[in-house]
Amino acid sequence: MPKTKEQFDAMKMASxxxxxxxxxxxxxxxxxxxxxxxxIAKEAGISIGLMYHYYKxxxxxxxxxxxxxxxxxxxxxxQLLETKDMSPGKKIETFTKNMLDGLNNDGDSAxxxxxxxxxxxxxxxxxxITGTDESLVFESYHTLQLIIREGQRTGxxxxxxARSLTTLYLSAIHGxxxxxxxxxxxxxxxxxxxxxEILINKQQILWKRKK
Amino acid sequence: MPKTKEQFDAMKMASxxxxxxxxxxxxxxxxxxxxxxxxIAKEAGISIGLMYHYYKxxxxxxxxxxxxxxxxxxxxxxQLLETKDMSPGKKIETFTKNMLDGLNNDGDSAxxxxxxxxxxxxxxxxxxITGTDESLVFESYHTLQLIIREGQRTGxxxxxxARSLTTLYLSAIHGxxxxxxxxxxxxxxxxxxxxxEILINKQQILWKRKK
Amino acid sequence: MPKTKEQFDAMKMASxxxxxxxxxxxxxxxxxxxxxxxxIAKEAGISIGLMYHYYKxxxxxxxxxxxxxxxxxxxxxxQLLETKDMSPGKKIETFTKNMLDGLNNDGDSAxxxxxxxxxxxxxxxxxxITGTDESLVFESYHTLQLIIREGQRTGxxxxxxARSLTTLYLSAIHGxxxxxxxxxxxxxxxxxxxxxEILINKQQILWKRKK
Amino acid sequence: MPKTKEQFDAMKMASxxxxxxxxxxxxxxxxxxxxxxxxIAKEAGISIGLMYHYYKxxxxxxxxxxxxxxxxxxxxxxQLLETKDMSPGKKIETFTKNMLDGLNNDGDSAxxxxxxxxxxxxxxxxxxITGTDESLVFESYHTLQLIIREGQRTGxxxxxxARSLTTLYLSAIHGxxxxxxxxxxxxxxxxxxxxxEILINKQQILWKRKK
DNA sequence: TATGAATGAGAATTCATTCAT
DNA sequence: AATGAATGAATTCTCATTCAT
Numbered sequence: 001m002p003k004t005k006e007q008f009d010a011m012k013m014a015s016x017x018x019x020x021x022x023x024x025x026x027x028x029x030x031x032x033x034x035x036x037x038x039x040i041a042k043e044a045g046i047s048i049g050l051m052y053h054y055y056k057x058x059x060x061x062x063x064x065x066x067x068x069x070x071x072x073x074x075x076x077x078x079q080l081l082e083t084k085d086m087s088p089g090k091k092i093e094t095f096t097k098n099m100l101d102g103l104n105n106d107g108d109s110a111x112x113x114x115x116x117x118x119x120x121x122x123x124x125x126x127x128x129i130t131g132t133d134e135s136l137v138f139e140s141y142h143t144l145q146l147i148i149r150e151g152q153r154t155g156x157x158x159x160x161x162a163r164s165l166t167t168l169y170l171s172a173i174h175g176x177x178x179x180x181x182x183x184x185x186x187x188x189x190x191x192x193x194x195x196x197e198i199l200i201n202k203q204q205i206l207w208k209r210k211k
Numbered sequence: 212m213p214k215t216k217e218q219f220d221a222m223k224m225a226s227x228x229x230x231x232x233x234x235x236x237x238x239x240x241x242x243x244x245x246x247x248x249x250x251i252a253k254e255a256g257i258s259i260g261l262m263y264h265y266y267k268x269x270x271x272x273x274x275x276x277x278x279x280x281x282x283x284x285x286x287x288x289x290q291l292l293e294t295k296d297m298s299p300g301k302k303i304e305t306f307t308k309n310m311l312d313g314l315n316n317d318g319d320s321a322x323x324x325x326x327x328x329x330x331x332x333x334x335x336x337x338x339x340i341t342g343t344d345e346s347l348v349f350e351s352y353h354t355l356q357l358i359i360r361e362g363q364r365t366g367x368x369x370x371x372x373a374r375s376l377t378t379l380y381l382s383a384i385h386g387x388x389x390x391x392x393x394x395x396x397x398x399x400x401x402x403x404x405x406x407x408e409i410l411i412n413k414q415q416i417l418w419k420r421k422k
Numbered sequence: 423m424p425k426t427k428e429q430f431d432a433m434k435m436a437s438x439x440x441x442x443x444x445x446x447x448x449x450x451x452x453x454x455x456x457x458x459x460x461x462i463a464k465e466a467g468i469s470i471g472l473m474y475h476y477y478k479x480x481x482x483x484x485x486x487x488x489x490x491x492x493x494x495x496x497x498x499x500x501q502l503l504e505t506k507d508m509s510p511g512k513k514i515e516t517f518t519k520n521m522l523d524g525l526n527n528d529g530d531s532a533x534x535x536x537x538x539x540x541x542x543x544x545x546x547x548x549x550x551i552t553g554t555d556e557s558l559v560f561e562s563y564h565t566l567q568l569i570i571r572e573g574q575r576t577g578x579x580x581x582x583x584a585r586s587l588t589t590l591y592l593s594a595i596h597g598x599x600x601x602x603x604x605x606x607x608x609x610x611x612x613x614x615x616x617x618x619e620i621l622i623n624k625q626q627i628l629w630k631r632k633k
Numbered sequence: 634m635p636k637t638k639e640q641f642d643a644m645k646m647a648s649x650x651x652x653x654x655x656x657x658x659x660x661x662x663x664x665x666x667x668x669x670x671x672x673i674a675k676e677a678g679i680s681i682g683l684m685y686h687y688y689k690x691x692x693x694x695x696x697x698x699x700x701x702x703x704x705x706x707x708x709x710x711x712q713l714l715e716t717k718d719m720s721p722g723k724k725i726e727t728f729t730k731n732m733l734d735g736l737n738n739d740g741d742s743a744x745x746x747x748x749x750x751x752x753x754x755x756x757x758x759x760x761x762i763t764g765t766d767e768s769l770v771f772e773s774y775h776t777l778q779l780i781i782r783e784g785q786r787t788g789x790x791x792x793x794x795a796r797s798l799t800t801l802y803l804s805a806i807h808g809x810x811x812x813x814x815x816x817x818x819x820x821x822x823x824x825x826x827x828x829x830e831i832l833i834n835k836q837q838i839l840w841k842r843k844k
Numbered sequence: 845t846a847t848g849a850a851t852g853a854g855a856a857t858t859c860a861t862t863c864a865t
Numbered sequence: 866a867a868t869g870a871a872t873g874a875a876t877t878c879t880c881a882t883t884c885a886t
Contacts, residue, residue: 007865011870030334033245037856047872052857115333121393122326123241141398164401171386172409178385179378182332187352190375194409198383202413219845226845248881258847259882269881433866452756456666459860469868471863480860537755543815544748545663563820586823589812594831596811597804604754609774612797616831620805624835640886644849670877680851685878850884857877865868 016054018044021109023061028115029181032062032125063129066120069113070129070136077143088151089200096195099173103180103189111177118174141166148199157199169198227265229255232320234272239326240392243273243336274340277331280324281347288354299362300411307406310384314391314400325388352377359410369412380409438476440466443531445483450537450603454484454547485551488542491535492551492558499565511578511622513569518617521595525602525611536599563588570621579621591620649687651677654742656694657702661748662814665695665758696762699753702746703769710776721784722833729828732806736813736822747810774799781832790832802831
């Protein structure tokens, strides 16, 4: 009698999970070319052969991981956009807080996912992943922009070119992930409020206080 | 008719310059491991053999370029720090402006140098370059921090943890370079003033206005 | 209710039969190196593990199959040689007919066995099978030669070097198996008589007719 | 000053020629899967790296060689077909003689080319080479058939289904190449006339004699 | 100074074989 | 008897580096 289906599935899932975790961490830091299958297998605690049992190639694993990172980021932001009963300003604050929490919590892999996306954007191999369909790549950017425009209408967020504001805010977020990843705790992370101030309308705050 | 010594020297310098330019652009985008000597030679318009005539190895070229990027950045900031007759706020504004000008000027290789540093920090191979001496790596950070502390004393710059402020400002700058490099003109760059507001004391501005 | 011993044995035989059939077809076409255990198991409809339950290795299966093909061919010819009350000419005609029937009957695996032998002769791995004992390999050839020599004595078969005649006749048979296997029904098979004419003494035929 | 273009070209051609020769001999005997790059490089007297300097992969070399074998065979037969002032019977005799000379001359690589084609037909990887265009594969067969039909009109060649006759003659030729390759001089090759008799109209011969 | 053919060490990949259940 | 996850040795392939000219 063979192993039961449940046993096989459990073994399989555990191995795949280990491979993915190892892949994200290594690819995020060293990129596709700089990470060897050997390293991944060692980090995942499995043999090289098993890697190839589940993934046809190093690139296939890489692509799966970057795709997952992209769609996860997109979905998180889209959920936030579609949340009812929350002001745009509050939405931004929530997003910032989530990001910072991820950076402060050492077990969290959010900064790795960000760096993974960054690496693949930099080396242009992101187009191996999305084909010519750039929508996947820029969807987060556009969703964030929608929240920001909404905030400009309600007065929560500074006036001015919404695209530039989005770029600046995202730049800061990306940069913080990068520093966290490269230097660990050497660079202290800023408070949430300072990051939010990149977008939030201070006039309004002051005006509210006056009242 | 043999070439004159001057002609030879000019050829030599041109070749080396081409190698460096090709190296910076390719390493910045694809990292050390992801860039092949072949690509560099092709991009530089020379033969592989000639590459090795000038550089002992791929790594040697890489190290030279990252070192140059680091020291250039460090020196620029140190000069700014030591400038007399300029307020800390003005110093920051000058630095921001220089960075943005580099990003807007397509011929400029400043964003490539930034990305080169980022890549080597991410993949940890920066320590191939500096040995265990981290000072080279963190010097820019410290210099910028000094300017910021100075600004906090004069009131130009927001109060609060100077380290965190430095991190946030640098994050934004890094992020912008990254977006410029990866997406060209897709993301619009923010105005200088928005970047400066990350550091600059708005209370003071308002207060000044009131008067 | 546990299975009876008979049921178990039947399953066992069925599995082994499936493995053999798959092995012959795949090895015949793709050779030892070009056929993977995986393919065989898939074609046989069993798991890899079960394959190894019955055969210690891929090579063991291969050797068993080639050996079987060789001995079967040898025995068929030896039986024919030793048949009483049949003229050598008739023996050849019988052999030719049997071969052509095998080629025309799609279910028949005779051409696969021939190709299997050919593959293993070509790649020299036949000596893995027979050791240094070449007799197994050349036995068919020698038996056929004996029949041919006998035919030359009785006048059934053309005069001339018996070795060369054997070679030519066998070449034609091999070639036909090969074409059947590679191109299915694209190449029409010749009639039995044309093949026999390679050996049969036409003078005699004409002479007989005249009478 | 670099090596001259002539020097480079001579080196290049010599290496490529060595690779091709080694490839034909090894692939012909052991097939694509059974031949290792290592063997080819060793046989060719070059390094593995150089192999890959000239051929993107083992398969690319294989494809080039099979293609060359196919087109060479096709062209030889087409030339023969189009020869003026030669009877169809004489054309067949010429072809047979050329083949036998190739088999008897140890330096000749004709039998290797035949076996190479056979191997790739057997393993079905010939369609990697020709795509779905079967014409390249069957062109030799069709050209030979045209010569045979022509011979049937002139009375040089036996009457009957021309396709079957072509198959039988080609089978014999293929088979002889195969035996030569596998057993060297163990099997004596038949005389040219016996092979021709597979096709040639003996009635005519006898009839001519009588006159 | 300049070339690109040639090398080989190391990385990616395949696949026969083992093993716990 | 039967399964397929897991292993690692052997193979394919890449690419930094050398070298003769």
